[in-house]
Amino acid sequence: MPYRPFKLERYFARHEFGATFQLSASDCESLAMDELLAMGSPETLRLWRELKLGYTECAGHPVLRHEVASLYEGLGDEDVIIAAPEEAIFVAMHVLLEPGDEVVAVAPAYQSLHEVARALGCTVTPWRLEPGEASWRLDLGALERAITERTRLIVLNFPHNPTGHTLTRDELDAVVTIARRADLVVFSDEMYRLLEPEPALLLPPVCSLYERGISLSGLSKSFALPGLRLGWLATRMPGMVERFLAFKDYTTICNSAPAEVLGILALQARAAILARNLAMVRENTAIAARFFADHADVLGWLAPRAGSVAFPRWLGEGSVEHFCRELLTAKGVLAVPGSMFDAPGSHFRLGLGRRDLPAALDGVGAFLATHWR
Numbered sequence: 001m002p003y004r005p006f007k008l009e010r011y012f013a014r015h016e017f018g019a020t021f022q023l024s025a026s027d028c029e030s031l032a033m034d035e036l037l038a039m040g041s042p043e044t045l046r047l048w049r050e051l052k053l054g055y056t057e058c059a060g061h062p063v064l065r066h067e068v069a070s071l072y073e074g075l076g077d078e079d080v081i082i083a084a085p086e087e088a089i090f091v092a093m094h095v096l097l098e099p100g101d102e103v104v105a106v107a108p109a110y111q112s113l114h115e116v117a118r119a120l121g122c123t124v125t126p127w128r129l130e131p132g133e134a135s136w137r138l139d140l141g142a143l144e145r146a147i148t149e150r151t152r153l154i155v156l157n158f159p160h161n162p163t164g165h166t167l168t169r170d171e172l173d174a175v176v177t178i179a180r181r182a183d184l185v186v187f188s189d190e191m192y193r194l195l196e197p198e199p200a201l202l203l204p205p206v207c208s209l210y211e212r213g214i215s216l217s218g219l220s221k222s223f224a225l226p227g228l229r230l231g232w233l234a235t236r237m238p239g240m241v242e243r244f245l246a247f248k249d250y251t252t253i254c255n256s257a258p259a260e261v262l263g264i265l266a267l268q269a270r271a272a273i274l275a276r277n278l279a280m281v282r283e284n285t286a287i288a289a290r291f292f293a294d295h296a297d298v299l300g301w302l303a304p305r306a307g308s309v310a311f312p313r314w315l316g317e318g319s320v321e322h323f324c325r326e327l328l329t330a331k332g333v334l335a336v337p338g339s340m341f342d343a344p345g346s347h348f349r350l351g352l353g354r355r356d357l358p359a360a361l362d363g364v365g366a367f368l369a370t371h372w373r
């Protein structure tokens with residue numbers, strides 16, 4: 001089955017680099033090269049200076065695999081493969097799925113978490129997040145009911161893009177119990193993990209929690225380094241990393257050598273990088289909550305719990321697509337409507353990790369004042 005266009009990526013390709021302000025970016029304010037290098041230890045800076053730009057080890061630089069494995073209790077370096085995050089989704093789905101399989105996937109979602117399975121000839125049943133009065137809800141009963149004897153895979157994404165929702169520990173344990181009972185693999189997109197505003201919201205990675213769990217993560221969101229194009233898959237499933245590697249020979253074969261050394265540097269400096277990004281997200285979330293309270297006649301706030309995005313509602317006249325279009329034309333503020341995630345209702349994504357969010361919100365305020373009052 002052919003791949004349908006990736007709506008969100010096409011939308012960003014059209015508008016992102018021409019807009020003045022990003023209201024909907026999902027990543028944290030990108031680190032500059034100088035900032036990152038200033039965090040390097042003498043050994044890693046030596047790796048950087050002496051780097052030869054040859055092909056690299058297919059599974060990833062051994063030191064990088066070691067740094068990644070250290071994030072996961074119970075996993076060793078050999079349980080990790082390095083790949084670009086989007087590539088990792090593509091590789092994993094191709095290895096895990098066959099035509100006719102069923103997949104239950106959290107929805108709305110970053111499109112490739114559904115699309116790759118669909119294009120492979122699988123049926124994707126959405127496990128829908130529902131908006132409550134002030135935050136998001138997921139029904140575990142609905143997950144159980146969605147599973148049939150053809151289901152092979154559950155796809156999770158917490159902290160969630162685009163809602164900023166996350167499960168409680170009890171809910172995640174219940175998902176694992178459901179998966180174990182039906183002998184299902186759980187593919188857990190944890191790209192926004194480590195951006196929990198309170199330690200109690202940090203969930204264990206699925207690859208540590210579940211013997212048939214696969215965790216996807218990377219440096220694009222929580223680590224503010226999307227330009228490195230570095231992510232990874234981590235799993236204790238026997239033979240799985242070798243199967244991923246065999247498929248990766250048909251995508252990138254190996255990773256970018258400079259990106260890998262910078263990735264090592266970033267993971268070794270993770271405490272400082274995550275503290276910087278969490279502080280920005282916390283501050284922006286408070287500013288956004290106040291802004292939405294001040295504009296409650298046309299904007300509905302749904303509090304995010306973790307990660308760097310939220311998914312509030314447009315309550316004014318006309319569609320949310322129209323609101324986003326007009327906002328971009330009038331004020332150069334780029335907002336992504338929920339239809340880019342196939343989400344029902346009139347939601348739009350709000351990015352909480354960028355330094356210029358207050359300026360983008362000023363643009364929204366000025367737009368509302370001139371167009372809606």
Ligand SMILES: Cc1ncc(COP(=O)(O)O)c(C=O)c1O
Pocket residue numbers: 026084085086087110157161189191218220226229
């Ligand atoms: C949930 C989720 N998974 C995976 C990705 C892919 O990350 P990257 O664009 O760095 O490949 C994204 C990017 O937006 C995402 O939001």
